[in-house]
Amino acid sequence: MAWIVIACLIVIFWFLWPTIKKSFGHSALPIPRWKPAIPINIEKIVVVFSRCLEQKKAFIVFKNGTCVFTKDRNSPLYEDEAKHILRKIYDYHPDFSTIALDDGNWLVKYNEPLASIVLKEEIDNYWCEIENHYQKGITSYEVLVDEYGNQREITKDGKIGLFARARMFMDAQNPQVAKIWKPENQR
Secondary structure, eight states, rough: HHHEEEEEHHHHEEEEHHHHHHHSSSSSSSOOOOOOOOOOOHHHHHHHHHTTTOOOSSSSTTTEEEEEEOTTTOOOOOOHHHHHHHHHHHHTTOOEEEOOTSSEEEEEEEESSSEEEOOOHHHHHHHHHHHHHHHHHHHHOOOBBBSSBOHHHHHHHHHHHHHHHEEEHHHHHSSOOEEEEEOOGGG
């Protein structure tokens, strides 16, 4: 009987969550304390990310380097849609995975059509800062796990992911479009 009451409370909370969030005026989810101040090369991010998408999908880059892209290669992407996607992932705690690219850059993917690029020169020039602050990128009650659900030691790729995600949170809190990129067939 108790589990029925608990299940009902969970369902009620799930449906009331948007109202609860609005009453606070912001996301009630924990956010990282880290706000990296490492310089961002938007133009280079555009070049690297367009290669990741094989120059076939439109995307928008925000001020802190977060990229929102279209799911369909023939679809245009609009600022309002990109901000909505960014807000959506921000409101529902963004998990991430990291991929080392052949050129030394890193791709950090999230649950939505949203990603970050961490440039090789950022890692080379600012690794000490990333190494010293990555733990501030972990939110309260958060545990990093591997693909099997096991708690994992935070290795280089995890630190890079936490760095990128901290910048993504900064973009979500203050979404300012830095660049809009379109493939040839949409220009």
